[in-house]
Amino acid sequence: xxxxxxxxxxxxxxxxxxxxxxxxxxxxxxxxxxxxxxxxxxxxxxxxxxxxxxxxxxxxxxxxxxxxxxxxxxxxxxxxxxxxxxxxxxxxxxxxxxxxxxxxxxxxxxxxxxxxxxxxxxxxxxxxxxxxxxxxxxxxxxxxxxxxxxxxxxxxxxxxxxxxxxxxxxxxxxxxxxxxxxxxxxxxxxxxxxxxxxxxxxxxxxxxxxxxxxxxxxxxxxxxxxxxxxxxxxxxxxxxxxxxxxxxxxxxxxxxxxxxxxxxxxxxxxxxxxxxxxxxxxxxxxxxx
Amino acid sequence: xxxxxxxxxxxxxxxxxxxxxxxxxxxxxxxxxxxxxxxxxxxxxxxxxxxxxxxxxxxxxxxxxxxxxxxxxxxxxxxxxxxxxxxxxxxxxxxxxxxxxxxxxxxxxxxxxxxxxxxxxxxxxxxxxxxxxxxxxxxxxxxxxxxxxxxxxxxxxxxxxxxxxxxxxxxxxxxxxxxxxxxxxxxxxxxxxxxxxxxxxxxxxxxxxxxxxxxxxxxxxxxxxxxxxxxxxxxxxxxxxxxxxxxxxxxxxxxxxxxxxxxxxxxxxxxxxxxxxxxx
Numbered sequence: 001x002x003x004x005x006x007x008x009x010x011x012x013x014x015x016x017x018x019x020x021x022x023x024x025x026x027x028x029x030x031x032x033x034x035x036x037x038x039x040x041x042x043x044x045x046x047x048x049x050x051x052x053x054x055x056x057x058x059x060x061x062x063x064x065x066x067x068x069x070x071x072x073x074x075x076x077x078x079x080x081x082x083x084x085x086x087x088x089x090x091x092x093x094x095x096x097x098x099x100x101x102x103x104x105x106x107x108x109x110x111x112x113x114x115x116x117x118x119x120x121x122x123x124x125x126x127x128x129x130x131x132x133x134x135x136x137x138x139x140x141x142x143x144x145x146x147x148x149x150x151x152x153x154x155x156x157x158x159x160x161x162x163x164x165x166x167x168x169x170x171x172x173x174x175x176x177x178x179x180x181x182x183x184x185x186x187x188x189x190x191x192x193x194x195x196x197x198x199x200x201x202x203x204x205x206x207x208x209x210x211x212x213x214x215x216x217x218x219x220x221x222x223x224x225x226x227x228x229x230x231x232x233x234x235x236x237x238x239x240x241x242x243x244x245x246x247x248x249x250x251x252x253x254x255x256x257x258x259x260x261x262x263x264x265x266x267x268x269x270x271x272x273x274x275x276x277x278x279x280x281x282x283x284x285x286x287x288x289x
Numbered sequence: 290x291x292x293x294x295x296x297x298x299x300x301x302x303x304x305x306x307x308x309x310x311x312x313x314x315x316x317x318x319x320x321x322x323x324x325x326x327x328x329x330x331x332x333x334x335x336x337x338x339x340x341x342x343x344x345x346x347x348x349x350x351x352x353x354x355x356x357x358x359x360x361x362x363x364x365x366x367x368x369x370x371x372x373x374x375x376x377x378x379x380x381x382x383x384x385x386x387x388x389x390x391x392x393x394x395x396x397x398x399x400x401x402x403x404x405x406x407x408x409x410x411x412x413x414x415x416x417x418x419x420x421x422x423x424x425x426x427x428x429x430x431x432x433x434x435x436x437x438x439x440x441x442x443x444x445x446x447x448x449x450x451x452x453x454x455x456x457x458x459x460x461x462x463x464x465x466x467x468x469x470x471x472x473x474x475x476x477x478x479x480x481x482x483x484x485x486x487x488x489x490x491x492x493x494x495x496x497x498x499x500x501x502x503x504x505x506x507x508x509x510x511x512x513x514x515x516x517x518x519x520x521x522x523x524x525x526x527x528x529x530x531x532x533x534x535x536x537x538x539x540x541x542x543x544x545x546x547x548x549x550x551x552x553x554x555x556x557x558x559x560x561x562x563x564x565x566x567x568x569x
């Protein structure tokens with residue numbers, strides 16, 4: 001492949017068709033900026049949602065009469081269940097200390113400790129919490145007094161976070177589809193304007209790839225330029241708005257969002273790939289002469 | 290004729306190159322041969338009907354007939370832009386049905402094509418337009434720099450190297466397209482109405498160029514309805530009507546042996562006026 005020749009051809013075509021090339025670049029910039037804003041937002045929301053889901057637990061209360069052997073039996077049973085991430089023994093003293101910390105006045109009235117020993121189970125997957133509850137109940141061990149998973153709380157948490165995750169995921173997919181369609185369409189327009197040129201090239205005996213390479217190069221250049229501009233815009237926005245804010249409010253420094261360099265790489269690669277592939281594929285229609 | 294063989298005759302003269310190429314070929318294989326070729330378009334209209342024709346090396350052939358008689362279909366079949374519905378098209382003895390889609394560009398490199406609407410690349414200069422057909426076959430930049438000015442000189446455009454097609458007259462644009470068609474010296478030159486858009490004076494200039502190309506040994510097929518040109522050149526004429534060949538004359542006229550009186554009769558007849566006199 002004659003790299004230099006195809007590169008020159010691509011640059012020549014871009015400078016001779018400045019308006020469509022510019023439109024394609026602007027298009028790439030806009031979609032890349034939107035994606036660049038949206039990727040961290042999606043990550044922050046799903047991160048928060050997952051954190052909330054992490055609070056879903058199952059409490060297994062142990063009867064007063066249970067012997068140490070029976071308690072150990074129960075612990076082994078729980079550990080053996082599927083979808084169990086962790087088990088923590090909370091003695092009645094621990095429970096009392098925790099509850100007292102929450103509401104000191106109420107507990108001062110109590111003479112004795114009414115709270116039982118318990119196991120707190122953290123499930124692997126919060127959606128499967130009901131299975132864990134059933135598993136413990138079905139074992140029918142004598143040490144079990146009661147199994148509770150704060151049903152209402154759990155249901156609410158699961159529902160709310162599920163909706164948030166679904167929504168952001170759906171919007172992200174739509175946005176990506178819209179970006180690809182928009183870029184492909186702009187490129188198609190600029191190639192459509194040159195379909196006669198392609199026809200002539202075929203008549204003088206150019207092979208398909210000889211015609212296609214300059215268009216692909218053009219796509220790469222458009223994608224690269226669009227990506228770079230978008231990243232500059234995002235970087236300026238980050239420096240001037242987000243960073244000062246996150247210094248002041250801990251809230252904005254969301255837990256696990258993508259690093260800026262990683263974001264840069266993703267955006268740049270995506271815009272180059274989409275516009276190069278767009279150019280290459282769109283051309284196929286006009287190459288059938 | 291050569292397929293896939295790179296031309297390496299930059300140092301030799303055209304004539305010497307031609308002799309060398311001729312020597313390498315079998316003498317009696319026609320450059321173009323159609324064997325009982327029919328072409329029916331998807332809509333059902335007939336482009337060609339059972340056409341058989343042989344065009345020998347170095348021949349100059351006029352393809353004449355009314356619009357829609359199949360001239361353009363003929364040319365497009367040779368370019369393998371269309372596939373025949375029946376029969377076989379052979380170029381230099383090789384059936385085009387054997388040429389795969391991938392090899393079509395290499396087939397076309399052995400043919401120069403000239404069209405009525407020039408088909409130049411609009412955003413390239415004259416020089417770049419001609420250079421493109423050399424770049425396509427992978428010619429080195431040095432040899433392109435040598436050959437392009439030569440050929441543009443030959444067609445009389447040495448002063449307009451850096452003009453764009455839309456800055457040229459029709460005749461000049463057609464000269465560029467001829468230069469482009471001939472710059473790598475193909476053994477076959479196809480011209481579809483090359484003078485269709487040009488005035489008679491300019492047409493003569495264009496035809497002279499095509500004739501000159503023919504004199505170097507290139508086989509030339511010209512589809513035209515430029516009656517004057519055909520009559521003056523007295524070359525082989527193939528006349529077509531409704532997709533059939535109705536006349537094949539070695540040295541013919543556009544319409545054979547028709548005096549002015551006969552033409553007048555025909556004209557009146559077609560107008561529905563009697564053989565004699567005026568309607569009033």
